[in-house]
Amino acid sequence: MNEAQVAALREECLTCERGCDAAVEMALQSRNAAIQVKLATEGAKPADCTCDDSAASASATADAPAVIKPKISHYRRHLLLCVGPRCTQDGQSQELYDSLGARFKAAGLQEGDLRVKRSRVSCFAACKGGPIVCVQPDGVWYYNVTSANMDRIIDEHLVHGRVVQELVFHQGPDGICDDDAP
Ligand code: FES
Numbered sequence: 651m652n653e654a655q656v657a658a659l660r661e662e663c664l665t666c667e668r669g670c671d672a673a674v675e676m677a678l679q680s681r682n683a684a685i686q687v688k689l690a691t692e693g694a695k696p697a698d699c700t701c702d703d704s705a706a707s708a709s710a711t712a713d714a715p716a717v718i719k720p721k722i723s724h725y726r727r728h729l730l731l732c733v734g735p736r737c738t739q740d741g742q743s744q745e746l747y748d749s750l751g752a753r754f755k756a757a758g759l760q761e762g763d764l765r766v767k768r769s770r771v772s773c774f775a776a777c778k779g780g781p782i783v784c785v786q787p788d789g790v791w792y793y794n795v796t797s798a799n800m801d802r803i804i805d806e807h808l809v810h811g812r813v814v815q816e817l818v819f820h821q822g823p824d825g826i827c828d829d830d831a832p
Pocket residue numbers: 732733734735736737738772773774775776777778780782
């Protein structure tokens with residue numbers, strides 16, 4: 651509502667003796683109600699609306715937190731190692747995890763076609779006979795992964811594609827090591 655329209659309402663108000671503020675208030679309420687109806691029925695703002703929608707939406711966009719799409723480099727297998735407190739004690743699994751970078755590098759698993767991605771988990775709900783390791787997508791679950799056994803898993807399974815059967819306690823759901831497939 652512009653100044654001329656407000657002034658006209660005040661004139662009207664003096665004429666009818668209702669009080670100018672009440673007249674202006676009533677007119678504004680009536681106008682706002684009409685705008686709400688128009689927005690609801692037409693989905694558009696009135697022609698005389700001076701709101702800066704572009705500024706409002708730009709401000710809303712600027713306020714929204716940016717979500718960054720993550721990236722992961724190509725890998726052949728994913729080794730997951732439990733560092734939870736129940737399947738091993740005294741940080742044994744964490745020590746093993748910390749050694750994986752150097753072991754993978756020495757075995758040529760840090761990059762290239764055989765690259766192995768490694769991750770820690772806090773519990774697989776196995777909780778016995780650790781360290782527990784799962785190798786995906788082969789679906790192979792190893793127990794008692796001591797330092798020496800990890801070397802075997804790296805050499806036999808991750809490099810040469812042969813599952814170390816004597817260390818396996820579970821395989822599934824469709825645990826097929828591609829390299830063993832006929
Ligand atoms: S704490 Fe390691 S499997 Fe549960």
